[in-house]
Amino acid sequence: MNPVVEVSHVRKRFRLPLDKSTTLKYRVTHWRSSSRYRDLIALKDISFDIPPGQFLGIAGPNGCGKSTLLKILCRIYKADSGYARVNGEFSAFLELGVGFNPELTARENIFLGGAMLGLTRAQLRNKVDEVFAFAELEDFAEQKLKNFSSGMQVRLAFSVAILAQTDLLVMDEVLAVGDASFQEKCFDTFSRYKREGKTIVLVSHDLGSLEEYCDRVLLLNHGEIIADGPAAEVTAAYHRMVADHAMAAERDAPSQLSRGDPGQWGSRAIEFASVTLLDGNGQSSRRFDTAAPMTIDMQLLVHRDVGDFVIGAAIRRADGLLVSGSNTSLDHVTVSSHAPGEMVSVRFVIDSLPLLAGGYFVQVSVHDLTGSEVYDHGDPAASFHINNMGGHVGMFEMHGRWQVEHEKDVPTSAVRQTAR
């Protein structure tokens, strides 16, 4: 069968002007320097096919080129070289309600939005009531769109967007909209599309939903496909990539928090001089096994004598999820400064790290007792990776026990698993 989408050696470069030169005065006064621009390579030689009926996810960090790729697929951007071909009709959901006008009534917007999809007024006329029923907006047909709540607008926009029959559906993270019951309707629609054998491309940051829906995921980074395969594999590769990236950044600037980094802020009355992760032998390390000990070693430099203060440390997963965090105040530990210029060494010792395979960050903070003045804040201050050892799945090791008992005259429901 012919692929629904053929992408072959697509390259895209953006020229970003360093100065805004769209006025005559500028052109005249700066005619010598009219060619000042910076090249941004958005896509380097991208090729892939999508067979009919596949649900393809595209993931990647911000600026990896995934939106550019999507726009080339939808013919909004033109590739510099190579081609992207869609065999059949496609509907693009880059944003819901494109073309809607707030000054028009809901009914008029259905005709307008439908026309953007290629549907004619005659076709839509018989469909209007159905659309309002599906969008649960029967009583608002003659209301102007500007009087709709954002939820109502989204419902109407989604209902219109799915009106046109299509072979390929291209979506850019529009799933996270609407109230829960309507969201369910959206997912039902997508599931139905999937059952009907429609081809779907979904771009998302949300690895969870990619894993849930996609048959295949492409991972993009710096304009290149760096992984292509089943969702679970690619998601793991993504976690690895984020962690490795953070480590590489750290290697370039060993242990030192760089000023000017948006992750670092504070009054600097007390400053983190270094944050190091130590393994069970007291050696600096960035790779740990599940259940191994880890110590977060923090060296603080006191610039101003502030008396008692609080140090906090937290671990975040590569995608930003807060795994765990604590501080000296919560754990009833007193830390004090005595004189400017003093170095204070603080260690947070974890006897056994229960985390499972993946990339993680350490975030540290030092502030006054009330938390009103932050002296220094490092996010991320360090990163580490937990080795994949097989075994349990998920984020952390559950330290549970299975108990199986065989006794006569006991109903089977008493056979249970316990977790502590």
Next chain:
Amino acid sequence: MTVVAQGSGTLEAIPRPGSVFQRNLNLVRELSITSFKLKYTGSALGYIWSLVKPLMLFGIMYLVFSLLLKVGKGDIDFPVQLLIAIVAWTFFTEATSTAMNAVAGNGDLIRKAYFPRWILVVASTTSALLTFAINTSLVLVVTLVLGHLDLTLRSLLAPLYYLELIVLVLGLSLLLSSLFVFFRDLGHIWEILSLVLFYGSGVVFPIMLIKSTTLLDLAGLNPVAQIIQDLRYSLVQSSPLNHSMASIIGPLVTIPIVISILALVVGYLVFTRLTPKFAESL
């Protein structure tokens, strides 16, 4: 096997019409009706405003040029000529200045949806054309009833001149709307050029008042002057001051006609050439 529940839980999709032309035509229609509607909803007098503006201009120009300066004296039907010219001019200037923003002002649509970009310009022109058609019909019917129109064989050419005006406006609109994306000074430049054209095309005075033959030839080369003059000649009784452009500048009259057609060709070529850059530049 899953049974999909019918009812409000699902919405069956409709197949799009097979003809791309039909889809594009439909989108032009929806977009132009929308902008026409939006222009007049919310104001108390609505559509009447689009009639009041040219009428006001007519009133002022009639007062200044006909009554005070007596430019059209000896031409009893000059007010009718003035009215026809001003309605045509209003279409020209409003259509081109609105079209200027047809691409640049729709960045959101262009960055988020795919459809042929020329539809935006055609819709903008169509919307202005709608106003123009209504105003022209009103003016023609009223003047006809009052007995100021002179419908003869040469009046059969009037629709062609109107067509030439539309071709010229559409061509300029394609050109202006695409260039404006990259060159924002064009808005001001076009305003000034329009002012020059307004007086250079003899909208408010008989073009034959220009005594210098060189200047008259020069004015006659501009399509707006030619269209307006020929419209007057084809619809209103001829007089020493009201002739066809062909009889005023001779065979040179082919030049403004060619310019009008060229405007559409060049406008289309420039527009399609620049289209791939729109989404990135807005």
